[in-house]
Amino acid sequence: MSKQEGTVVIVGAGLAGLYAAQLLSSVVPRVVVVEASGEVGGRVKEIGGLVPWPLQLGPEFIHGSDNSVLMRVINKYGWGTKELEWPDRYYFADDKTCCGGENETEDVKWVHDFFDGILEAEGAEGESVRDVLVRSGATERQIEIAEVCYANDFGASLKRMGLPELKQEKLRWNYGEKYLLLDRPLSRLVERLAAGTDVRLGWEARAIRRCQVVDREGRSIDCDAVVVTVPHRILQDGDIDFEPPLPPDKLGAISRVSMSTAVKVFLIFRHRFWPESFWDACCPFGFLPEVWATEYDSQGRAETGAAGGAAIVGFACAERAERIAAMPEEEVVRASLAQLDEMFASRVDPKPATSAFESCHVKDWSKEPHIRGAYTFPGRGAREGDRGLLGRPLGSLFFAGEATHEGVNPCMQGALETGERAAREVLRTFRVRAERHQTKL
Ligand SMILES: Cc1cc2nc3c(=O)[nH]c(=O)nc-3n(C[C@H](O)[C@H](O)[C@H](O)COP(=O)(O)OP(=O)(O)OC[C@H]3O[C@@H](n4cnc5c(N)ncnc54)[C@H](O)[C@@H]3O)c2cc1C
Numbered sequence: 465m466s467k468q469e470g471t472v473v474i475v476g477a478g479l480a481g482l483y484a485a486q487l488l489s490s491v492v493p494r495v496v497v498v499e500a501s502g503e504v505g506g507r508v509k510e511i512g513g514l515v516p517w518p519l520q521l522g523p524e525f526i527h528g529s530d531n532s533v534l535m536r537v538i539n540k541y542g543w544g545t546k547e548l549e550w551p552d553r554y555y556f557a558d559d560k561t562c563c564g565g566e567n568e569t570e571d572v573k574w575v576h577d578f579f580d581g582i583l584e585a586e587g588a589e590g591e592s593v594r595d596v597l598v599r600s601g602a603t604e605r606q607i608e609i610a611e612v613c614y615a616n617d618f619g620a621s622l623k624r625m626g627l628p629e630l631k632q633e634k635l636r637w638n639y640g641e642k643y644l645l646l647d648r649p650l651s652r653l654v655e656r657l658a659a660g661t662d663v664r665l666g667w668e669a670r671a672i673r674r675c676q677v678v679d680r681e682g683r684s685i686d687c688d689a690v691v692v693t694v695p696h697r698i699l700q701d702g703d704i705d706f707e708p709p710l711p712p713d714k715l716g717a718i719s720r721v722s723m724s725t726a727v728k729v730f731l732i733f734r735h736r737f738w739p740e741s742f743w744d745a746c747c748p749f750g751f752l753p754e755v756w757a758t759e760y761d762s763q764g765r766a767e768t769g770a771a772g773g774a775a776i777v778g779f780a781c782a783e784r785a786e787r788i789a790a791m792p793e794e795e796v797v798r799a800s801l802a803q804l805d806e807m808f809a810s811r812v813d814p815k816p817a818t819s820a821f822e823s824c825h826v827k828d829w830s831k832e833p834h835i836r837g838a839y840t841f842p843g844r845g846a847r848e849g850d851r852g853l854l855g856r857p858l859g860s861l862f863f864a865g866e867a868t869h870e871g872v873n874p875c876m877q878g879a880l881e882t883g884e885r886a887a888r889e890v891l892r893t894f895r896v897r898a899e900r901h902q903t904k905l
Pocket of ligand 1: 475476477478479480481498499500501504505506507508521522523524525526527667668669670694695698703704726728829834835837838839864865866867874875876877878879
């Protein structure tokens, strides 16, 4: 393929790559996005046909609405969002009790206070958040609440989490606490971002040699800059051969930053058996640490063929996800239904989940061949500043993707922000070069 001045190759068609491509396309002569899988969107994925709206296999909620590129994009398209209260309620599977967000138990309050005051917490290098909690006098019950309410949400377990990045995240989180749901499936966002972009699907980058990107079949694209947005695990596993090799400080950060595993269990029912007001529960001591019910308005429903039905999503990360992923599906169904039966039992129907059950779909993110996990989290071995090292450009080589966000923000807006940052860095480099050679970009 012949080289065209001002060509940028973006590796990965997730939110970071697509947004960087959209921003660069209006300024740079040629932008090509190469994507290893057969579809755009990366971790934004959905499954249709189970209920009358597509179910989100990956991200689902918008975390925070202030200072958010994601909200800027959503508002630009004129789309709406629905605000949710999170967590809606807690279900304690050990003693089968429940409490709402407005009447939290003393243990729940203790855990919230601990995480609110995390900046004051002290820990030795390499110490886990679980160790810090134990040292602070947390009981086993408080530790379990912290596991399902905080660690699971971070995509981790307390044993795998460390203080430095947890503090970094706390300091840099400036999006507010709102929990929002887009009024349509997230695939619409991906479609809009990808529109008009030259995306090569089934094009798996295996080598980046200065300014040439080569795929596993030996096809190559010459270019002036490369933006790498692949998931962190792909870099950790050494899928891409860099020439010149990545420097030791970047390699060190790649090895220290952790990426989680997650499993989503989709339980499909003939009808809704939970109260209409219910949408989410954190479940200490439960088989599924968090469960929720989501649906979309007419925007999402109109185009799927399925009729009737209702769905509950179970979400588990780290060791719990690994355990569920290793179980036969019948066992996952049995344990999930037992939990939901206990949560929603009534005198009329003591096993409402079992009696309404239709089907189950388990999504194990560690098996996604080009992603191999869920998202990065404040890991035990990571050091402050590691994310900055992950995102630092090397000559004509630029890095984006959720793992490279300096605020340790693995959310959708975090991914978009890194795409925006990388696009700015590419343009700055091109302008400097153009000025040096007195050419017009
Ligand atoms: C289960 C789950 C739940 C989540 N929940 C939420 C949520 O509720 N809210 C929220 O804000 N965020 C959530 N997230 C996180 C959010 O999905 C991510 O932060 C975001 O989508 C990451 O975008 P990205 O562009 O950085 O990476 P990706 O979307 O992973 O894109 C990278 C792309 O690179 C491709 N690729 C890999 N290797 C190569 C190669 N060698 N050559 C070419 N292409 C390659 C991959 O196929 C992929 O398409 C969730 C994620 C998961 C998995």
